[in-house]
Amino acid sequence: MRATNLYAPTLRQTPADAEILSHQLMLRAGMMRKSANGMYHFLPLGWRTIRKIEQIIREEMDAAGGQEMCMPILQPAEYWQESGRWAVYGAEMMRMKDRHGHEYCLGPTHEEMITSLVRDEVRSYKQLPLMLYQIQDKFRDERRPRFGLMRSREFIMKDLYSFDKDVEGMNLSYRKMYDAYTAIFSRCGLEFRPVEADNGAIGGGHSHEFTVLADAGESSIACCTKCDYAASDEKAELAPVEAPDEEPRELEKVATPGTNTIESLVSFLNIPIEKTIKAVAYETEQNALVLVFVRGDHEVNEVKVLHQLEGVLELRMAEEETIRAAGGCPGFMSPIGIKKGTHILVDPTVMNMKNAVSGANETDFHYKNVNPSRDFKDVVVADLRLVREGDPCPHCGAPVKMTRGIEVGQVFALGTKYSAAMGATFLNEQGKEKPLVMGCYGIGVGRTMAAAIEQSNDEHGIIWSRSIAPFEVVVVPVNGKNEEQLRYAEEVYGELKKAGVDVLLDDRPERPGVKFKDCDLIGYPLRLTIGPKTLEEGTLEVKIRKTGEMFHETRENYLGKVQELLKTL
RNA sequence: CGGGACGUGGCGCAGUUUGGUAGCGCACCUCGCCUGGGACGAGGGGGUCGCAGGUUCGAAUCCUGUCGUCCCGACCA
Missing domain, CATH: 3.40.50.800 (Anticodon-binding domain)
Known part of the structure; x- marks a missing residue:
C-alpha cells in the first residue's frame, strides 16, 4: 500500500469529545470516526487492525475445534420469549417491528439464535461436542455509551457456543476456550489476567473474564501477590476475619445521640471501627426488605447479596417507611428486634465479633456488647463483603492487590439454562433425552483494539505490537x-x-x-x-x-x- | 434515568456578560520557495453561529421550546 492511496486523515489536535487516550489516538491516527452516539466508522487503518485481531481469533478458534458461521443480526422475539429473556432484558435491547407487526430485536447476543438452530439439527450424542462461532456486530442500546470503543452500542464480537452431552464435556470445551483465549491475547501482545468472574444475568455455572491490565479500565480486579489467584471485585471470595477472643459480656443499650454514621459512632464511643457493625438496607423489585450486616470498616458486595436471594434481579436502597415497618430504624439498625420474615444477611466476619456495637433499632441508641453468635436470631450467614486491597487471598492467604483492567473477553459455563428452556435436547448413549450442556465465549474485538492502545502508547502516539499493527x-x-x-x-x-x-x-x-x-x-x-x-x-x-x-x-x-x-x- | 457542561467553516477555539450583520490558529486550494522531526511568503475557497419559534428597527448574543454531544452517577455477558 502506498500512502498516497491511503485514506488516513490524521489530526493534529485532539477532538474535544474524546475523553480517553485510546479514543483520542484512534481519532488522531485516522483509524476511526464517530458516526453517532456509540457507533463508529472504522477507517482503512483501523479496519486493518480489526481484521488482524479477528484473524488471530479465527485461527485460535479453529485450532480449538470451533467452526465459523454467521447468524442474522435481527432476531425474532419468539426465541427470546422462549428463553424468558424478552421480559428480562430491558431497554438495553433494541426492539423493533417489521411491516407485518412482527417483533424483532437487534441481537445483543446470540444464545437464543444458536440454541434454536442447534435444537433442530442435533439429535444424537454422536454429533457432539459441537463448537460454533461467528465474528459479527452486536447491538446493545447502552444507557450511556462512553470511552469510544470501550463501551459502544454497536460493536464487533466473536461469540462461540459449545454444545456437549454432559458437564464433563462442557468443562473440557470450557478449558479449550480458556486456553484459546490465553493464546489469542498473548498473540495480540497484551498484558492480561484471566480472573474468576460472576455470571451476571447470563446465568449458569463458573466463568472467567479476560482482563487487560490498564488504569483506564472500568473493571476492578483482585490479584493475589503470591499465587495465581485473580478475581473480579464482584466475585472475589473472602474468608471470615477472626476476632480476638473475649469473654462475652451482657448486652447493654446505650444512648448515642446523633451517631447515625459509623464515623460518628466510632468517635462518640471512642472505639475501634473493627468493633462496629454496619447495616445496609435494600429493597428487591418485589418490594421485600433485605438487611445486610458487615463489619463497620467493610463494604457490601451487592452481587454477593443478590446471589443469596432466590429470584431477585435488582436491589435498590430501601425506603425509610419499609425499614420502619419491619421494626428497623435507619442509622441505628440491628438484627435484634427485626420482624420475622425479613431477609437478614450477616457476613461471617460479623458472626465472629465479640462485644461489638450495633444499632438498637431506636433513634440515638446503640447496643454494646453485641455477640452475634449469641444474639442474632433467624439470620442467614454468608460472605457478603467487597474485597479491598490487602485482604487475604482465598487460596493461599497472602494479601491481594487491587488493579484496574479492561474486560476484553469472558467465558461462561452455561449448563442447560437455555437448552432446557428452549427444548434443545439429544438422545444419549442410553437412548434417554437430555438437554444439551452449553458454554458461551465472547471477545470484544474493538475493545481489544482499544485496550491494546491503552496499554501501549507514549506522548507521540500508539505503539502497536507487530501482530495487530495496521x-x-x-x-x-x-x-x-x-x-x-x-x-x-x-x-x-x-x-x-x-x-x-x-x-x-x-x-x-x-x-x-x-x-x-x-x-x-x-x-x-x-x-x-x-x-x-x-x-x-x-x-x-x-x-x-x-x-x-x-x-x-x-x-x-x-x-x-x-x-x-x-x-x- | 438523575446531576453538570457544551453546540460558531473539516479540527481546536474566541466573540454571548453590555444585541449593530462573524473572527483566529491548524487543515484545504493556487503560485513561489524549502526537504532528517508537524517550515516560510503571497494570493484564495469555505460558516443562514444545532434546529424551531418569540422579543427587537436589528439576534451567534436576550426569551421559550426542541434536538444533539460530552462528563459524573445509577446501570452492564
Whole structure:
C-alpha cells in the first residue's frame, strides 16, 4: 500500500469529545470516526487492525475445534420469549417491528439464535461436542455509551457456543476456550489476567473474564501477590476475619445521640471501627426488605447479596417507611428486634465479633456488647463483603492487590439454562433425552483494539505490537519529491512486499517532519528511512517505534534484520 | 434515568456578560520557495453561529421550546 492511496486523515489536535487516550489516538491516527452516539466508522487503518485481531481469533478458534458461521443480526422475539429473556432484558435491547407487526430485536447476543438452530439439527450424542462461532456486530442500546470503543452500542464480537452431552464435556470445551483465549491475547501482545468472574444475568455455572491490565479500565480486579489467584471485585471470595477472643459480656443499650454514621459512632464511643457493625438496607423489585450486616470498616458486595436471594434481579436502597415497618430504624439498625420474615444477611466476619456495637433499632441508641453468635436470631450467614486491597487471598492467604483492567473477553459455563428452556435436547448413549450442556465465549474485538492502545502508547502516539499493527513496516523517503530517494524507497518497498512483510510506502510529497510525526502517531513497529546520507552509503535507517532505537543497515542485510526484529515486536 | 457542561467553516477555539450583520490558529486550494522531526511568503475557497419559534428597527448574543454531544452517577455477558 502506498500512502498516497491511503485514506488516513490524521489530526493534529485532539477532538474535544474524546475523553480517553485510546479514543483520542484512534481519532488522531485516522483509524476511526464517530458516526453517532456509540457507533463508529472504522477507517482503512483501523479496519486493518480489526481484521488482524479477528484473524488471530479465527485461527485460535479453529485450532480449538470451533467452526465459523454467521447468524442474522435481527432476531425474532419468539426465541427470546422462549428463553424468558424478552421480559428480562430491558431497554438495553433494541426492539423493533417489521411491516407485518412482527417483533424483532437487534441481537445483543446470540444464545437464543444458536440454541434454536442447534435444537433442530442435533439429535444424537454422536454429533457432539459441537463448537460454533461467528465474528459479527452486536447491538446493545447502552444507557450511556462512553470511552469510544470501550463501551459502544454497536460493536464487533466473536461469540462461540459449545454444545456437549454432559458437564464433563462442557468443562473440557470450557478449558479449550480458556486456553484459546490465553493464546489469542498473548498473540495480540497484551498484558492480561484471566480472573474468576460472576455470571451476571447470563446465568449458569463458573466463568472467567479476560482482563487487560490498564488504569483506564472500568473493571476492578483482585490479584493475589503470591499465587495465581485473580478475581473480579464482584466475585472475589473472602474468608471470615477472626476476632480476638473475649469473654462475652451482657448486652447493654446505650444512648448515642446523633451517631447515625459509623464515623460518628466510632468517635462518640471512642472505639475501634473493627468493633462496629454496619447495616445496609435494600429493597428487591418485589418490594421485600433485605438487611445486610458487615463489619463497620467493610463494604457490601451487592452481587454477593443478590446471589443469596432466590429470584431477585435488582436491589435498590430501601425506603425509610419499609425499614420502619419491619421494626428497623435507619442509622441505628440491628438484627435484634427485626420482624420475622425479613431477609437478614450477616457476613461471617460479623458472626465472629465479640462485644461489638450495633444499632438498637431506636433513634440515638446503640447496643454494646453485641455477640452475634449469641444474639442474632433467624439470620442467614454468608460472605457478603467487597474485597479491598490487602485482604487475604482465598487460596493461599497472602494479601491481594487491587488493579484496574479492561474486560476484553469472558467465558461462561452455561449448563442447560437455555437448552432446557428452549427444548434443545439429544438422545444419549442410553437412548434417554437430555438437554444439551452449553458454554458461551465472547471477545470484544474493538475493545481489544482499544485496550491494546491503552496499554501501549507514549506522548507521540500508539505503539502497536507487530501482530495487530495496521502495517508492520513503513518505508519513508525523507524527501518525497526526490526521484532518487523515491526510486530507492520503491525498490525497498518491493523487496519487503515480496518477502511477505506487511509494508506501507509513505510516498507523500510532505516534509519529513510531517511524515515522521504521522509514523509515530499511527505507531508502525518499524520505520525504514531513506535520506541523502543513506542513499549515498547504500544503507537504510531502521527505527524501532517501541524503543526509539535507530541504526543503519546495509542494503544487503536489512531484510534479514527487519524480519528478525519483527519477531520480537 | 438523575446531576453538570457544551453546540460558531473539516479540527481546536474566541466573540454571548453590555444585541449593530462573524473572527483566529491548524487543515484545504493556487503560485513561489524549502526537504532528517508537524517550515516560510503571497494570493484564495469555505460558516443562514444545532434546529424551531418569540422579543427587537436589528439576534451567534436576550426569551421559550426542541434536538444533539460530552462528563459524573445509577446501570452492564
